[in-house]
Amino acid sequence: MxxxxxxxxxxxxxxxxxxxxxxxxxxxxxxxxxxxxxxxxxxxxxxxxxxxxxxxxxxxxxxxxxxxxxxxxxxxxxxxxxxxxxxxxxxxxxxxxxxxxxxxxxxxxxxxxxxxxxxxxxxxxxxxxxxxxxxxxxxxxxxxxxxxxGCYPTSVILGLAPLLTHGLVDTGTVVADSKSGVSGAGRGLSLGVHFAEVNENFRAYNVGMHRHTPEIEQELGKLAGESMVISFTPHLTPMNRGILSTVYAKLKQEMTLEQVRSVYEDYYRNEYFVRLLPPGILPQTKAVAGSNHCDVVPVVDPRTGRVVVISAIDNLIKxxxxxxxxxxxxxxxxxxxxxxxxxxxxx
Amino acid sequence: MxxxxxxxxxxxxxxxxxxxxxxxxxxxxxxxxxxxxxxxxxxxxxxxxxxxxxxxxxxxxxxxxxxxxxxxxxxxxxxxxxxxxxxxxxxxxxxxxxxxxxxxxxxxxxxxxxxxxxxxxxxxxxxxxxxxxxxxxxxxxxxxxxxxxGCYPTSVILGLAPLLTHGLVDTGTVVADSKSGVSGAGRGLSLGVHFAEVNENFRAYNVGMHRHTPEIEQELGKLAGESMVISFTPHLTPMNRGILSTVYAKLKQEMTLEQVRSVYEDYYRNEYFVRLLPPGILPQTKAVAGSNHCDVVPVVDPRTGRVVVISAIDNLIKxxxxxxxxxxxxxxxxxxxxxxxxxxxxx
Amino acid sequence: MxxxxxxxxxxxxxxxxxxxxxxxxxxxxxxxxxxxxxxxxxxxxxxxxxxxxxxxxxxxxxxxxxxxxxxxxxxxxxxxxxxxxxxxxxxxxxxxxxxxxxxxxxxxxxxxxxxxxxxxxxxxxxxxxxxxxxxxxxxxxxxxxxxxxGCYPTSVILGLAPLLTHGLVDTGTVVADSKSGVSGAGRGLSLGVHFAEVNENFRAYNVGMHRHTPEIEQELGKLAGESMVISFTPHLTPMNRGILSTVYAKLKQEMTLEQVRSVYEDYYRNEYFVRLLPPGILPQTKAVAGSNHCDVVPVVDPRTGRVVVISAIDNLIKxxxxxxxxxxxxxxxxxxxxxxxxxxxxx
Amino acid sequence: MxxxxxxxxxxxxxxxxxxxxxxxxxxxxxxxxxxxxxxxxxxxxxxxxxxxxxxxxxxxxxxxxxxxxxxxxxxxxxxxxxxxxxxxxxxxxxxxxxxxxxxxxxxxxxxxxxxxxxxxxxxxxxxxxxxxxxxxxxxxxxxxxxxxxGCYPTSVILGLAPLLTHGLVDTGTVVADSKSGVSGAGRGLSLGVHFAEVNENFRAYNVGMHRHTPEIEQELGKLAGESMVISFTPHLTPMNRGILSTVYAKLKQEMTLEQVRSVYEDYYRNEYFVRLLPPGILPQTKAVAGSNHCDVVPVVDPRTGRVVVISAIDNLIKxxxxxxxxxxxxxxxxxxxxxxxxxxxxx
Known part of the structure; x- marks a missing residue:
């Protein structure tokens, strides 16, 4: 039945x-x-x-x-x-x-x-x-x-989970810069979703005070085993579906890209809906639009000692x-x- | 197997x-x-x-x-x-x-x-x-x-088929004005598909000489039982998927909207992929994007004696x-x- | 002062x-x-x-x-x-x-x-x-x-004026198929201007009953010296600015493209804001966006005996x-x- | 002459x-x-x-x-x-x-x-x-x-200049997350600018290795009076014109929004092309498109001790x-x- x-x-x-x-x-x-x-x-x-x-x-x-x-x-x-x-x-x-x-x-x-x-x-x-x-x-x-x-938290948390679980990054250095399509704002009417206001426009909103911030911090904190405070900035992109998050964090110690990727591979090996993309391919919202996938790729920047994680979801699905x-x-x-x-x- | x-x-x-x-x-x-x-x-x-x-x-x-x-x-x-x-x-x-x-x-x-x-x-x-x-x-x-x-012919032919099959319109008066998303041009590179050229732009192309014209005429002619010559103008719309065709033809004699709709209902009753939308709803490309449907609605304009048929498909699917x-x-x-x-x- | x-x-x-x-x-x-x-x-x-x-x-x-x-x-x-x-x-x-x-x-x-x-x-x-x-x-x-x-009338009337003034087309055969950006609907809020409804969508609206129809007919009638009834269909295109009109009419008698272009050249020779584009270039909304120009080009289709006029304006300016x-x-x-x-x- | x-x-x-x-x-x-x-x-x-x-x-x-x-x-x-x-x-x-x-x-x-x-x-x-x-x-x-x-450097440098000039932020904590319209990639052809690939898509590229990075670092370093290494990530947004940069840096010591805004006001008082927007308005690319302005607004996030600067330009103009x-x-x-x-x- x-x-x-x-x-x-x-x-x-x-x-x-x-x-x-x-x-x-x-x-x-x-x-x-x-x-x-x-x-x-x-x-x-x-x-x-x-x-x-x-x-x-x-x-x-x-x-x-x-x-x-x-x-x-x-x-x-x-x-x-x-x-x-x-x-x-x-x-x-x-x-x-x-x-x-x-x-x-x-x-x-x-x-x-x-x-x-x-x-x-x-x-x-x-x-x-x-x-x-x-x-x-x-x-x-x-x-x-x-x-x-929430949609933003899903993309940010899945992007950072392997690093925090293994304690690899300095939790005080996390910056999450997220970009969303307009359907995330719902079907309700406001000037902010008027086509002519959004099309050919890109803007940030609720800087430092978006309500998804404490939700992200709560779950990242569980993964890290310590309370976390992060910078989170949402942006509105002229497209219907999709969120791409670019997340920055300082590595506690030097790691190669291969080492970091191998942490992600292990972490997501059995997760059907999280795809660590092959080397050379970065997540993009179009590759997940219409699906329940979260595509994730970490990049190591040895110049700055930061890892930059890119993650993408369809905001209405995953x-x-x-x-x-x-x-x-x-x-x-x-x-x-x-x-x-x-x-x-x-x- | x-x-x-x-x-x-x-x-x-x-x-x-x-x-x-x-x-x-x-x-x-x-x-x-x-x-x-x-x-x-x-x-x-x-x-x-x-x-x-x-x-x-x-x-x-x-x-x-x-x-x-x-x-x-x-x-x-x-x-x-x-x-x-x-x-x-x-x-x-x-x-x-x-x-x-x-x-x-x-x-x-x-x-x-x-x-x-x-x-x-x-x-x-x-x-x-x-x-x-x-x-x-x-x-x-x-x-x-x-x-x-072809993509354009599919939308135009399905739009007109019931009228021509029943000999209800003057075959010499058909004007098909079609609008396509950019994926119809394929993935090959040309200035005509460059984002910055297409976005915030609307244009006609190949006016009076698009190669889908004779294909449409061949099939419409079979339906009408006589050879047909039509005006067909394709246009490029700043979107990825979808074709909407607006097709004009003179009714041979006065008909009410109900009469015309009933012809369409009978004609498409058993066609899973052609949807005659309920009164009050017009086809739009978004309602068929991602599906194999062709949405069709005829409108009768008593002032001009024309029927205007709107049909929509996903150009890459139907x-x-x-x-x-x-x-x-x-x-x-x-x-x-x-x-x-x-x-x-x-x- | x-x-x-x-x-x-x-x-x-x-x-x-x-x-x-x-x-x-x-x-x-x-x-x-x-x-x-x-x-x-x-x-x-x-x-x-x-x-x-x-x-x-x-x-x-x-x-x-x-x-x-x-x-x-x-x-x-x-x-x-x-x-x-x-x-x-x-x-x-x-x-x-x-x-x-x-x-x-x-x-x-x-x-x-x-x-x-x-x-x-x-x-x-x-x-x-x-x-x-x-x-x-x-x-x-x-x-x-x-x-x-009105915005639509401007584009349609300027497109047809030379032909009607000289009595070159059959006034009963005019079909005007127009496509507009969203700013034409104003800054007011409605589901019809919600970004996610308009983006990746193309649709007709008010088929056969848009209020710009009688305005177009009034002015075309003055040019033609006889009362006119036309088919006019407006469409919504996912862009901010611009109207492109594709206007069809039967020539009363055969004319070459050169003959028709020469009528337009004479008619618009002293009009700063109407540009008859050189042969080989068709109007597109992007070429007039931000300006007070109306770009116009007539195309002759000898197969059908129709002239197809393409005209483009910035709906908020011209x-x-x-x-x-x-x-x-x-x-x-x-x-x-x-x-x-x-x-x-x-x- | x-x-x-x-x-x-x-x-x-x-x-x-x-x-x-x-x-x-x-x-x-x-x-x-x-x-x-x-x-x-x-x-x-x-x-x-x-x-x-x-x-x-x-x-x-x-x-x-x-x-x-x-x-x-x-x-x-x-x-x-x-x-x-x-x-x-x-x-x-x-x-x-x-x-x-x-x-x-x-x-x-x-x-x-x-x-x-x-x-x-x-x-x-x-x-x-x-x-x-x-x-x-x-x-x-x-x-x-x-x-x-370069276009990205213009937006990032103007965004940070007042803070660095006055030594208010920790130079090792700068993260610049920039989003650009497609015209920045030029009119040349590549799959990356194909309309159907860009539209309804958002993606990062050249993470940690974009060539504008050292240019930004050179000029920021002059302002700061010390050599700087920053994280810079460019992204491609489905629009023609505009760059919005979101720049993060740790304040060396607590400052109120008013204090930070007053630094910007003094710094840009006589600059015609840099507009510090009034309180309550954030930069957006649409507000500068077609102009030579750079709109700038700093936001103070007391929770994280970071200042987040938003700056917007028309990439083809400023x-x-x-x-x-x-x-x-x-x-x-x-x-x-x-x-x-x-x-x-x-x-």
């Missing part, structure tokens, strides 16, 4: 990717697609690429009913809004995967300080698992409540919906790659 | 889409990928999105050997170059699907006039079938030699590689949608 | 282009920039490219005061809103150039039918002049009230603000090119 | 910008435009935006004749090729501004090591002046030979042709802003 899935916030970009991926997933059945803006419309009026693939209507949210119909609930909502969903899901004994920020933090103070709201169910933070399978696979497998990582499905697969003991084992589109 | 596939010209964009689609096709096995430019390189160095999916090396072409290894050969080559491939394939009793122009014409003179070269195997034109399944499904099923349609695989499925009596039954990516 | 200029709706894209052009115009002085959304903000906070060039604040509209301060008023407003401005300007004996649709029509019924509102000052339509200098230069020179043309300044120059007996005699930017 | 200008390499993007800017410069006259690829063609066939503005033909290079005709020569050539031009120009007592790398380095060894060629006229390096007016205005004014800065004209103005004692005092285009 197929897993019954309810999606809350199905008409945002991350939600629509969930719908697309799950509509082709061999073990799931979409039972409820809710939306704040399009209640009553057929889903494919809102997303015409799915015409003939998804024949459901968008519904307005009736939380208890939705949770009762579904086995697993995904939510792609603004922060704060997933907390009642988690409560209801757990009350009814269902699984919940949150694509927002409400369940990513171990420490409510950090969440409250960066998101400027009170966390109204801090007791749930303890059972919530940070849904980065490459770091927390076992815990995810037995979790009922997963906080799916950075959101694809990773959420990967987590669901783990939670249901399905093959981790189910529904996700396709390469992307190029060009 | 899987169908053994050889691809000649595998490192162009259409060739690479064939590789991508067929590497995930349940009934095919890639046995040979040849290329003029990258002999000896691993395929995924040339197309890194396929890293871990395609582990073959690009080979230089040894035609008899390639044909001997394969059951079916696809070629994505400049015109003229597919003729010896066809000859060798037929000599060895293999099937051949040509993505170029060498086997699209019933009449060698038309080919020679527009392509400015002699057709060196005109006798093959008789057994070659024009590979538009929605028009020639039965012939394709029993063919050994298929001329896969306009090239996807349609070629659809043809292969027919030739092998496989389900026509095998390997092609996925929606595209949005946004 | 400099001409004092007031701009109503200065923070839309067309308004901001007016500000940019007029801030460098040797004979004008900006005295009032009004806006609905940014009252009190400094203009260069809203448009940072003008930092150090424009130091004024945006004001909320106080119509009588603004008109009293200014010699000439420009308005870039939604239709309907310019009527009270015209009334006040004329009452105070000032000049008014409207970039919207309220004063483009000779016939109030046409306006009311296509714009679905009553025209509350139809008596002004008689003294309003349609501000296409290449057609109505003399009338503009002595006008106090100018209806600046299609809006630049043309408005050209009109102002005429109204003040200044050199027509003042402030506008610069080429655009390429690439 | 006007200054006679010869341009070598006039048909590349930087060369064509020189032609555009100088064709409107009140004190210059273009006497010779040479090119390797288009000899004999009229310039506006190669760059149609300049039709009616530049009526000269492209010539093949005859170096002594060109130098003899001109008062000042600009060259936009691959490295190594400007050396004979400099020699001939100086021999004939003319001025020479090189847009390439041949005269940017004080030290021939650095040049030879990074550019992998011998410098065949090292004696000229002593009289060559690094053409960044904001740093070397006086020397430029009296120079005959100017090495115009990063190439505009800066070269600024240098020429200085060398001829003209107002530094002549021909360059216009804002850019937005959007």
């Amino acid at each position: 197929k897993i019954k899935v309810g999606i809350i916030g199905a008409t945002g970009y991350a939600g629509a990717e969930l719908v697309r991926i799950l509509s082709a997933h061999p073990q799931t059945q979409l039972v409820s697609l809710t939306t704040q803006s399009y209640g009553g419309k057929s889903f494919c009026e809102v997303y015409p690429h799915l015409y003939k693939y998804v024949d459901q209507k968008c519904r307005e949210l009736d939380l208890p009913a939705l949770v009762s119909e579904a086995d697993v609930i995904f939510a792609a909502l603004p922060h704060g809004h997933a907390i009642p969903v988690a409560q209801e899901a757990l009350r009814q004994g269902k699984k919940f995967i949150d694509l927002g920020a409400d369940f990513r933090f171990d420490n409510r103070e950090v969440y409250e300080q960066w998101y400027k709201v009170e966390h109204t169910a801090p007791e749930l933070l303890e059972q919530a698992v940070y849904g980065l399978p490459e770091m927390h696979r076992d815990k995810i497998s037995s979790a009922s409540l997963v906080g799916n990582p 950075g959101a919906a694809g990773q959420a499905v990967q987590n669901m697969n783990l939670m249901y003991d399905l093959p981790e790659t189910m529904g996700l084992d396709k390469p992307g589109l190029y060009p | 899987k169908i053994k596939v050889g691809i000649i010209g595998a490192t162009g964009y259409a060739g690479a889409e064939l590789v991508r689609i067929l590497s995930a096709h349940p009934q095919t096995q890639l046995v040979s990928l040849t290329t003029q430019s990258y002999g000896g390189k691993s395929f995924c160095e040339v197309y890194p999105h396929l890293y871990k999916y395609v582990d073959q090396k690009c080979r230089e072409l040894d035609l008899p050997a390639l044909v001997s290894e394969a059951d079916v050969i696809f070629a994505a080559l400049p015109h003229g170059h597919a003729i010896p491939v066809a000859q060798e394939a037929l000599r060895q009793g293999k099937k051949f699907i040509d993505l170029g122009a060498d086997f699209r014409f019933d009449n060698r003179e038309v080919y020679e006039q527009w392509y400015k070269v002699e057709h060196t195997a005109p006798e093959l034109l008789e057994q070659a079938v024009y590979g538009l399944p929605e028009m020639h499904r039965d012939k394709i099923s029993s063919a050994s030699l298929v001329g896969n349609p 306009g090239a590689a996807g349609q070629a695989v659809q043809n292969m499925n027919l030739m092998y009596d496989l389900p026509e949608t095998m390997g092609l039954d996925k929606p595209g990516l949005y946004p | 400099k001409i004092k200029v007031g701009i109503i709706g200065a923070t839309g894209y067309a308004g901001a282009e007016l500000v940019r052009i007029l801030s460098a115009h040797p004979q004008t002085q900006l005295v009032s920039l009004t806006t609905q959304s940014y009252g009190g903000k400094s203009f260069c906070e809203v448009y940072p490219h003008l930092y150090k060039y424009v130091d004024q604040k945006c004001r909320e509209l106080d119509l009588p005061a603004l008109v009293s301060e200014a010699d000439v008023i420009f308005a870039a407003l939604p239709h309907g809103h310019a009527i009270p401005v015209a009334q006040e300007a004329l009452r105070q004996g000032k000049k008014f150039i409207d970039l919207g649709a309220d004063f483009r029509f000779d016939n109030r019924e046409v306006y009311e039918q296509w714009y679905k509102v009553e025209h509350t000052a139809p008596e002004l339509l008689e003294q309003a002049v349609y501000g296409l200098p290449e057609m109505h230069r003399d009338k503009i020179s002595s006008a106090s009230l100018v209806g600046n043309p 299609g809006a603000a630049g043309q408005a300044v050209q009109n102002m120059n005429l109204m003040y007996d200044l050199p027509e090119t003042m402030g506008l005699d610069k080429p655009g930017l390429y690439p | 006007k200054i006679k200008v010869g341009i070598i390499g006039a048909t590349g993007y930087a060369g064509a910008e020189l032609v555009r800017i100088l064709s409107a410069h009140p004190q210059t006259q273009l006497v010779s435009l040479t090119t390797q690829s288009y000899g004999g063609k009229s310039f506006c066939e190669v760059y149609p935006h300049l039709y009616k503005y530049v009526d000269q033909k492209c010539r093949e290079l005859d170096l002594p004749a060109l130098v003899s005709e001109a008062d000042v020569i600009f060259a936009a050539l691959p490295h190594g090729h400007a050396i004979p031009v400099a020699q001939e120009a100086l021999r004939q007592g003319k001025k020479f501004i090189d847009l390439g790398a041949d005269f940017r380095f004080d030290n021939r060894e650095v040049y030879e090591q990074w550019y992998k060629v011998e410098h065949t006229a090292p004696e000229l390096l002593e009289q060559a002046v690094y053409g960044l007016p904001e740093m070397h205005r006086d020397k430029i004014s009296s120079a005959s030979l100017v090495g115009n800065p 990063g190439a042709a505009g800066q070269a004209v600024q240098n020429m103005n200085l060398m001829y004692d003209l107002p530094e802003t002549m021909g360059l005092d216009k804002p850019g285009l937005y959007p």
Whole structure:
């Protein structure tokens, strides 16, 4: 019998990717697609690429009913809004995967300080698992409540994990400079996503104060075994999909490129979705667009003693919906790659 | 046992889409990928999105050997170059699907006039079938030699077919105004595909003399039952994938939108890959990008007595590689949608 | 003494282009920039490219005061809103150039039918002049009230004018297929201008019912000396600036390309802003972006008996603000090119 | 009498910008435009935006004749090729501004090591002046030979200059992460500038080994008064024009944002082309595109003790042709802003 899935916030970009991926997933059945803006419309009026693939209507949210119909609930909502969903899901004994920020933090103070709201169910933070399978696979497998990582954090953490795990870099020197396509800002309207403002433009935003910073620091700190403070700068790039992160850190001692690559090879040998590219090829967003892969390559710069890691993901897939499905697969003991084992589109 | 596939010209964009689609096709096995430019390189160095999916090396072409290894050969080559491939394939009793122009014409003179070269195997034109399944499904099923349609013709012909088949428009009034993404020009280098020349630019080219014109006229003429001469203007749009055609024709007599839509509904009722969109939604390239669909909508303009048909395809899929695989499925009596039954990516 | 200029709706894209052009115009002085959304903000906070060039604040509209301060008023407003401005300007004996649709029509019924509102000052339509200098230069020179043309009409009318003036084409066969960049939709927010919806997408809209249709027909009809009905289809292209129109018409009798080009040469010999490109070069939007030029080239297709005219403009300049300044120059007996005699930017 | 200008390499993007800017410069006259690829063609066939503005033909290079005709020569050539031009120009007592790398380095060894060629006229390096007016205005004014800065160096150096000049940051901690539009790669053809490869893609290149690195280090070192080694990573962004650099450095001691901004205000108070944006506005490439400005904003991150400087330029103007004209103005004692005092285009 197929897993019954309810999606809350199905008409945002991350939600629509969930719908697309799950509509082709061999073990799931979409039972409820809710939306704040399009209640009553057929889903494919809102997303015409799915015409003939998804024949459901968008519904307005009736939380208890939705949770009762579904086995697993995904939510792609603004922060704060997933907390009642988690409560209801757990009350009814269902699984919940949150694509927002409400369940990513171990420490409510950090969440409250960066998101400027009170966390109204801090007791749930303890059972919530940070849904980065490459770091927390076992815990995810037995979790009922997963906080799916942010898009930027996914790219930065996967880029640095091997170095920090082995204690190879000076943790106080980490600079993460990330560049994102526009779909990461969601389908909501603002001058910042107006085509004519974004096209032929490149800009930084939220310098030194983006909310993904503490999330990155939390997980990097776990890997490093010590608390970390990093510089993180997000940028907006005139493209739809993709994040490329360029991460800088000082090596504690001299290492050759071969030595560093061999650390990455060992670390990611069994990870289907992380690809250490062969020597001579650097990650680029186009090579992962449409797929659940994270491409990673470390470069050693002997002049500066720094390692520069380049990592690339599709922000809507490995950075959101694809990773959420990967987590669901783990939670249901399905093959981790189910529904996700396709390469992307190029060009 | 899987169908053994050889691809000649595998490192162009259409060739690479064939590789991508067929590497995930349940009934095919890639046995040979040849290329003029990258002999000896691993395929995924040339197309890194396929890293871990395609582990073959690009080979230089040894035609008899390639044909001997394969059951079916696809070629994505400049015109003229597919003729010896066809000859060798037929000599060895293999099937051949040509993505170029060498086997699209019933009449060698038309080919020679527009392509400015002699057709060196005109006798093959008789057994070659024009590979538009929605028009020639039965012939394709029993063919050994298929001329896969051009990208522009696919969009224009599918847009007009219902009207011409029923004799509803004045054949002398057809104007087809088409807009293509840049991948249609291939991966070869020219100033015309330089990013800075294309980006923030829109232009027409080959006005009144594009080589797809006679191909469109040939097939429209078959549908209309009379020879046709049309105006066709291709344009270059700053995007990677997609063709949108806007086709104008005078209705022979007044018809309501409902009447015209009902003609289209009947005509395409059983065509999986042609989607007549619901009232109120117009085709757009983004809704078909990454899929083998052709989205079609006719609009009736009572002021002018014209019907305006909008049709959209992904030029590399329904306009090239996807349609070629659809043809292969027919030739092998496989389900026509095998390997092609996925929606595209949005946004 | 400099001409004092007031701009109503200065923070839309067309308004901001007016500000940019007029801030460098040797004979004008900006005295009032009004806006609905940014009252009190400094203009260069809203448009940072003008930092150090424009130091004024945006004001909320106080119509009588603004008109009293200014010699000439420009308005870039939604239709309907310019009527009270015209009334006040004329009452105070000032000049008014409207970039919207309220004063483009000779016939109030046409306006009311296509714009679905009553025209509350139809008596002004008689003294309003349609501000296409290449057609109505003399009338503009002595006008106090100018209806600046729409962007699409500018490109289509300038493309066809020589043919219609000389009665060379069958007026019932005109098809105008136009493609616009996104700035034409203005700076307002809607899903239709969201970057991720527009980028990598091409689509038609308002097929057979765009409001620029009757405007084009009115002016083409004047040129042809008979009433005209045309097919006009606008499309949205993923770029910021530019309109390219491809216009089709049947020649009444056979003409060579040379004959047709010579008609255009004669017609536009003294027009600084219309460039008939040399043989072998087709118009493209990039060649006019940033300038007030309209590039035009006719192509004769002997197979179909049609002439295909390609014309290109920058929609915000020759299609809006630049043309408005050209009109102002005429109204003040200044050199027509003042402030506008610069080429655009390429690439 | 006007200054006679010869341009070598006039048909590349930087060369064509020189032609555009100088064709409107009140004190210059273009006497010779040479090119390797288009000899004999009229310039506006190669760059149609300049039709009616530049009526000269492209010539093949005859170096002594060109130098003899001109008062000042600009060259936009691959490295190594400007050396004979400099020699001939100086021999004939003319001025020479090189847009390439041949005269940017004080030290021939650095040049030879990074550019992998011998410098065949090292004696000229002593009289060559690094053409960044904001740093070397006086020397430029009296120079005959100017090495115009690279595009990346311009953005990085102007971003950091105030901090280094005042010794406020730890020189060993500088990380410069730069993002460029595609025109920076020139008009030459390669797969790396193919539209379909660049569009919807973001990538790093030459990590740790880009040739602008030693140029940046040389000039930063002069400002700091000590030799510097930095991490510099260039990236390719899917846009035509613009460079945005994000530069990180550790403050030697705590400073407030106000303190740091006040250092920048003092430093750039009299610089027309460097704009310290008001609080709350960050640089973006669109705000400088089409202009000779460099927009700069420092951000203080008290959590990390780093200052993050964002700077933006138009790579073809302040990063190439505009800066070269600024240098020429200085060398001829003209107002530094002549021909360059216009804002850019937005959007």
